[in-house]
Amino acid sequence: MPLSAGWKEFKIAPNPVHFTSASIEVPSISGKISSSFQKKGKTFVLKIVVPEGTTAHVELPVEIGQEVRALGKKYRIGANDIQLRTTGGYVMSYKVCGGKYRFEVR
Numbered sequence: 001m002p003l004s005a006g007w008k009e010f011k012i013a014p015n016p017v018h019f020t021s022a023s024i025e026v027p028s029i030s031g032k033i034s035s036s037f038q039k040k041g042k043t044f045v046l047k048i049v050v051p052e053g054t055t056a057h058v059e060l061p062v063e064i065g066q067e068v069r070a071l072g073k074k075y076r077i078g079a080n081d082i083q084l085r086t087t088g089g090y091v092m093s094y095k096v097c098g099g100k101y102r103f104e105v106r
Helices: none
Strands: 009-012 021-028 031-040 043-062 067-070 073-076 090-105
Touching: 043 067
Parallel strands: 009 043
Antiparallel strands: 021 031, 031 043, 043 090, 067 073, 067 090
């Protein structure tokens, strides 16, 4: 979802309630934006490509007690780390600039 003109800032917020996998590519002025996820049991993996010169606001679906592996670090999810999503469930938010990223929740 674009947050500014020309997709300079955009949101990636997968909600894997009804799907076990999905992918999308969106052409933008700055380059191709891509996102794909796969969910197997309690493990959720999101892979994204963010064009240089743009910023992605990423929301990962999480539950308290799960572990998130992102940006080279591991986090154990606590009640203070998450936000309630308006469509239901909880999310952990990240803001990333141009590059390729992999997020894993288990």
